[in-house]
């Protein structure tokens with residue numbers, strides 16, 4: 001699999017710290033289960049976090065009178081992480097298999113192991129719901145503000161133009177699309193923040209299926225998008 005688009009540093013850090021929403025953590029876990037590069041970066045980020053923690057502990061124990069310049073925000077973040085429960089989708093569980101779960105029934109190799117726990121091993125066996133001609137969805141789960149869902153869009157169709165109030169993570173599972181950011185194909189992840197406005201167009205000759213997670217409602221930029229937003233629940 002030739003992966004060209006990866007997770008950004010802020011997302012990786014939040015994932016390691018366990019501060020992502022459940023849906024976004026599922027997208028990250030799914031991507032790193034098939035991307036050697038991002039998996040290595042997760043391990044490096046974990047090592048940096050561990051080293052920072054060790055340094056803080058040893059500094060405090062060796063010389064309590066020393067003036068240690070540790071950024072208070074960083075300290076609060078580390079302490080907050082220690083207090084938090086383990087994320088539902090943890091690094092260990094996401095990496096336990098390393099490869100799409102070839103043992104699960106009907107696995108076609110397109111469904112990363114962390115996702116197969118939720119939908120099974122075949123994209124063709126998903127109970128798709130029709131949104132409009134050429135658009136289908138399946139909600140993996142809903143969250144307080146965001147959503148985690150599978151989208152299936154027919155060739156030549158495009159998503160209505162929109163921006164974001166928060167972050168949007170998209171993992172391509174089948175097919176491809178192009179937008180203002182670039183072209184995305186199987187294995188690629190689009191890691192977008194609130195600065196990006198885009199209109200993805202399915203540019204291949206097969207359905208584009210992707211796993212999308214948001215942590216805030218989208219910001220549609222056309223009247224039609226705003227009108228149908230309550231229906232799409234994006």
Ligand SMILES: [Zn+2]
Pocket residue numbers: 003005006007031035037038039
């Ligand atoms: Zn990657």
